[in-house]
Amino acid sequence: MQTEPQASAYKPEPRIGKISSWLGDEVDAASFPRHELRFRNDRWAAAIGLADLDNAQWIEHFGRFAPLANNLPRPLALRYHGHQFRHYNPDIGDGRGFLFAQMRDGEGRLLDLGTKGSGQTPYSRDGDGRLTLKGAMREILATEMLEALGVYTSKTFSVIETGESLWRGDEPSPTRSAVLLRLSHGHIRIGTFQRLLAFEEREHMEALVAYCLETYPGSNPPEDAPGRDEPAVILMHQVVERLADTAAAWMVAGFVHGVLNTDNMNISGESFDYGPWRWLPQWNPRFTAAYFDQGGLYAFGRQPEAVLWNCGQLAVALRMLAETEPLVAALNRFAPLYQEAMARRFAWRLGVEPQGLEADTRLIQAAENRMVETGLPPEQLFYDHRGGRAADDSDFGRILSGYTPAAGTDDPFWARGTPPSTLIDEVERIWSHIDRDDDWGPLHARIEEIRELGRQLGTPPIPAGHDD
Numbered sequence: 001m002q003t004e005p006q007a008s009a010y011k012p013e014p015r016i017g018k019i020s021s022w023l024g025d026e027v028d029a030a031s032f033p034r035h036e037l038r039f040r041n042d043r044w045a046a047a048i049g050l051a052d053l054d055n056a057q058w059i060e061h062f063g064r065f066a067p068l069a070n071n072l073p074r075p076l077a078l079r080y081h082g083h084q085f086r087h088y089n090p091d092i093g094d095g096r097g098f099l100f101a102q103m104r105d106g107e108g109r110l111l112d113l114g115t116k117g118s119g120q121t122p123y124s125r126d127g128d129g130r131l132t133l134k135g136a137m138r139e140i141l142a143t144e145m146l147e148a149l150g151v152y153t154s155k156t157f158s159v160i161e162t163g164e165s166l167w168r169g170d171e172p173s174p175t176r177s178a179v180l181l182r183l184s185h186g187h188i189r190i191g192t193f194q195r196l197l198a199f200e201e202r203e204h205m206e207a208l209v210a211y212c213l214e215t216y217p218g219s220n221p222p223e224d225a226p227g228r229d230e231p232a233v234i235l236m237h238q239v240v241e242r243l244a245d246t247a248a249a250w251m252v253a254g255f256v257h258g259v260l261n262t263d264n265m266n267i268s269g270e271s272f273d274y275g276p277w278r279w280l281p282q283w284n285p286r287f288t289a290a291y292f293d294q295g296g297l298y299a300f301g302r303q304p305e306a307v308l309w310n311c312g313q314l315a316v317a318l319r320m321l322a323e324t325e326p327l328v329a330a331l332n333r334f335a336p337l338y339q340e341a342m343a344r345r346f347a348w349r350l351g352v353e354p355q356g357l358e359a360d361t362r363l364i365q366a367a368e369n370r371m372v373e374t375g376l377p378p379e380q381l382f383y384d385h386r387g388g389r390a391a392d393d394s395d396f397g398r399i400l401s402g403y404t405p406a407a408g409t410d411d412p413f414w415a416r417g418t419p420p421s422t423l424i425d426e427v428e429r430i431w432s433h434i435d436r437d438d439d440w441g442p443l444h445a446r447i448e449e450i451r452e453l454g455r456q457l458g459t460p461p462i463p464a465g466h467d468d
Contacts, residue, residue, distance in 0.1 A: 003459060006106030010049030012070040013110060014102045019211055022204050023192070024076040027098050030119025030129060032179070034163025035063040038133075038440065039140055044155045044183050047105045062100075062181050063160040065118065071101040077121035081198055082191030082263030083313060085297055090198060092191070092263055093123030096130065099187055110215055112187050113157065116180040130166050133159075133176035134431055135275075137443060141430070142274040143182075144450045145422045150348060150460025151249040152242075154184040154272035170291070176435075185270045188212055190239075190310055191263035193317035205320050209235050216268045217467040218242070222333075227326030232318040235267070236330040240311050241465030242269020244334050247307040248341035251300075252349055254280040254378035258289030260298045260306040262313050269465055279423055280378055283371035308334045337464065344461050351387040351409035351457075352400070363399050370396040383419040406458075413456045420449035 016023065037055050045051040050068075053061070060066045067073055075098035081090045098121065101113040116139070117131025136159045146153040158181040165174035188208070196205045209231045218238035221228040225237065246269050250257060257264075258276040266272055278289040285301025293299070298306055311334060315327040343360035346367075347353070354360055371381055373394075384390055387409025391401040430446060433439040 005044055005047035007046040007051075008049050008104070008106035010069075011104040012068060012101070013104055014070075014072045015110060015211075015215060016076065016099065016102060016112075017072070019204075019207055020076055022079075022201070023208075024078040024094070024099065025122050026074040027077045027121045028119070029065040029075065029098075029115075029179075032063065032162035032164065032177075034161065035059045036161040036163070037063075037158075038136075038161050038178070039156065039159040041155060041157045041183070044157060048103045048111060048183070058158065059160060062158040063162070063179060065100060065115075068101045068103075071103070072099065075100050075115070075118070077123060078187055078192070079123070079195055080189050080191035080263050081195040082189070082261050083194075083310070084261045084263070085293075086309075088194075090195070091123075091125065094121055095124040095127050096121070100181065109185060112184045113181055114184055114187055116182065117162075117177065118179050128166070130162075130164065130177050131180055132166055132168060132171065133161055133178040134171055134435070136178040136180045137431060137434065138277070138427060139180060139182075139274045140443070141422050141427060141446065141450075142277050144447050145279075145420075146253060146255065146271060148450050148454030148457065149249075149253040149255075150345060150457065151253055151255070152185075152246060152270050152463040154182045154270055157181040157183040182272065184266070184272055185268040186216060186266060188216075188267050189263050190265040190267065190314045190317075191261075192267075193314055194262060197317040197320055200320075202320055205317070206231075209318075209321065212267055213238075218465045219467070221330070225326065226329055227322060230322050230326065232321040233326040233330065236311075236315060236318055236322075236327050237333070238465045239267050239269070239314060240330050240334050241337055242267075242463065243307050243311055244304075244337035245269060245341040245461075245464035246271055247304040248338050248345055250303055251342060252345040254283075254300075256280065256287060256289040256298075256300045257303065258293070258298060260303060260310065262310045265307070265310045265314075267314070269463060279421075281423055282375050283368055283378060304338055341461075341464060347403075348406075348461055349382050349457065350385060350400075350403075351406045352403035353406055355403065363396075363403070366394075366396040366399050370394055377423070379419050379421060383414065386414045389414070408456075408458055411456055413452070420446060420453055422446075422450075 042051050077094040077098045079093045097115040099114050120129035140156045143156045162177045164177035166177050167173040221237040227233040256278045264273045276290040287300045346364050387405035388403050391397040430442045433442045
């Protein structure tokens with residue numbers, strides 16, 4: 001069974017203050033006309049010692065943004081650049097969010113509380129700095145499902161409706177507003193390094209590498225890796241390991257992020273920043289999540305390629321500190337690391353004992369062919385065949401019959417017929433209840449179903465590229 005987050009006392013540690021003078025700008029939150037608590041993630045609030053806050057205190061800190069004790073005195077809008085659909089943009093940064101606090105969780109990790117929809121910053125450009133309530137609801141569903149499916153993801157921590165009417169071109173307007181907090185394993189992006197390269201800030205680049213190695217400790221490069229003792233090279237290897245695993249986790253989940261720009265890539269490897277996401281209705285490598293991705297750059301099947309390209313942009317930035325050869329050597333590890341992660345995560349989700357990379361890759365290929373032939377959604381295939389059940393005379397069935405069920409895969413949960421869904425039709429149905437009747441029951445019911453799925457799937461594979 002998947003374990004709950006480990007409870008902890010509140011342990012503030014605003015470590016980012018060491019580098020904040022050149023990493024971000026102090027800002028103030030917007031003043032909202034209304035604060036109505038719609039979602040609080042008490043599972044993860046317990047992990048950072050904040051579950052004892054009553055609702056009034058919760059709103060004071062996470063709606064009005066009164067500082068938490070011994071934490072950042074003012075929020076920090078982070079500075080970064082980035083490639084957006086492969087076009088370099090120096091005019092970005094935290095435009096509708098900020099870093100609000102940092103603290104340790106029950107496992108000793110330093111986590112960030114960051115906002116979305118908290119008002120304008122120096123990087124808002126023409127934006128209003130706001131978030132729609134529908135966007136917040138969608139992020140709850142995305143993060144809950146990804147967490148259940150074993151993806152190393154940010155957690156939606158809080159959603160407070162804020163009483164403003166917003167106009168958006170991609171949903172019926174006026175529409176309701178909200179402010180969201182996400183709990184993340186850091187907010188340092190590949191685009192953060194790109195900005196320092198653009199301004200030729202070598203000392204700051206060295207300081208940022210040191211901060212990342214200390215704050216997000218990871219495994220060492222292979223023994224034969226060139227330059228394996230250089231800080232920039234160590235970080236490059238860690239980021240490649242982490243993001244290869246993240247890309248595999250998305251693919252096994254059948255998840256399409258939608259906007260894999262370099263400013264949306266967290267060097268901790270954690271998946272975050274959910275906009276036009278989708279889950280696959282059928283197995284289709286060309287399926288896209290964003291209506292504006294007309295060329296399919298970030299289509300489902302191209303996500304590993306996109307992540308590798310982004311890792312390449314980190315290597316370009318780190319050339320300020322290291323030679324090309326050791327950075328390229330790190331990049332060359334991406335493909336085999338991705339294949340290993342695919343095999344590991346696919347066997348875990350299917351609930352069978354792995355048989356080795358070659359055999360497990362054949363199983364994956366047969367499963368993909370089966371989904372293409374039948375039109376079966378990925379979520380249903382994994383559900384129907386959990387623990388090797390219902391093997392048939394198809395290529396997939398014959399291969400699957402040779403696998404041993406993992407422990408705990410015979411629960412009656414897997415015989416109920418259909419898994420909880422976050423396909424777009426279900427998301428729209430849940431939103432319609434909120435929008436039309438202010439009925440939050442279907443959303444909270446779906447969250448509980450998703451969490452039960454996570455419990456039944458059990459403890460997921462450990463994210464790659466981190467210290468044990």
